[in-house]
Amino acid sequence: MSAVPKIELDGLSKAFGANRVLDGVSLAIAPGESLTVIGQSGSGKSVMLKCILGLIRPDAGSIRIDGEDITRLSERDMARVRAKFGMLFQGGALFDSLPVWRNVTFALTRGRNRSAARMKAIAEENLEKVGLGRQVLNLRPSELSGGMQKRVALARAIAPRPEIIFFDEPTTGLDPIRADVINDLITSLVEDLGATAVTITHDMASARKIAHRVAMLYQGEIIWCGPRDQLYESGNPYVDQFVQGRADGPIR
Template sequence: MSDNHKIVLEGVSKAFGPNHVLDGVNLEIERGESMAIIGQSGSGKSVTLKCILGLIKPDSGAIRVDGEDLLSMRSRDLARVRAKFGMLFQGSALFDSLPIWRNVTFALTQGRQRETAKMRRIATENLERVGLGSNVLDLRPSELSGGMQKRVALARAIAPRPEIIFFDEPTTGLDPIRADVINDLIVELVEDLGVTALTITHDMASARKIAHRVAMLYQGKIIWRGPRDRLYDSGNPYVDQFVQGRAEGPIR
């Protein structure tokens, strides 16, 4: 295995009863690379992400981060590796009962009240990185627009300075202009912070903008991977049909 691989999935399989969602997924993501996994709803994108995060245990295969196999680790080692992760959830998943500054610093405090002045300063710095001012610190998430909530969620994802950030459908629920703003922010943050990024999305504009490489998941397998500029010129009939949104083709 290359020393430059940050995340490696080898033969990862997962079935729920008779439904084989993942059927031997193989994928390598390099350090500092932004990778997007595309595919239909139900193709296994979310299950792949949850397997890496440790929320679902695969039936077989290996998942390695920095060369360490997550599936054979003791819980203490697993916690150490997971501390490298940051996450932007699909619906932003902010805590409605907490002010914005406590949302942003949640991973640093585990939700406990401590070092208030320091945490407010950290929140301010991270909000500035995503284009929000200190005027939102004491607001509740419900007082912000969907686009602003997404920015707060981004600020929360980067606050612990993770080595790897996972983006789960980052533009869902946003109009095309606000979605493009979020895509630009993600590109900027990934480059500035030097993180490795894995995005799952069915938004082709998002995949093309934020990923260096794209992989397509179909019927539980990665059926194509390549640089983002080959996405519309892949030579793969399944990818062509999916990215062009055509009803006719091999995908039923």
């Protein structure tokens, strides 16, 4: 295992006015590791993710990707770093005006002169990896079920062969069976790519299946981080209440 973390957050802080959303977050994620971040709505998970993606500048602290601090990079240099990223958005974020094959290859078309036939072949290859075939290539996202849309979005996330993949609530809106299918796909695809993965989720079944380690954010701080097998035996009352979904406890 590399001595240099793939992603390293050190003292990351961010406030919006008087609201301190992140308060000294520190995490190190090894190459090839899958980390899941859990926590209440408003605990800072999405803000942390946006900081790593370079969409929000933190007020303090550093974010290192392969040892490079990205917090002060120019937009041009940040674009170079983002080329390492793949992203599965919570709602899929597919373009309804484009057929499936153009959605899947969207990130591959910028600045590249490739024929439609080549793009369709790439799309089909990636769709097959998520259990879909050529029959959906020319369909619009609106013609697909929610589970199929999620698979198309996953195919788009892996098409550029990213080194790091971010998953934002990947099972939201899916029934338990389809959610488990997506969890299995994420696990196998991340392993096949040898990618590093960061997942934000409220789904405890997803957290336990996808992650090597789980971290919990509470009031802008990481209050616990450990192996997924210890999630239900953390010894932390905040974590215990959250993962068990209890109304009674220290979280109000």
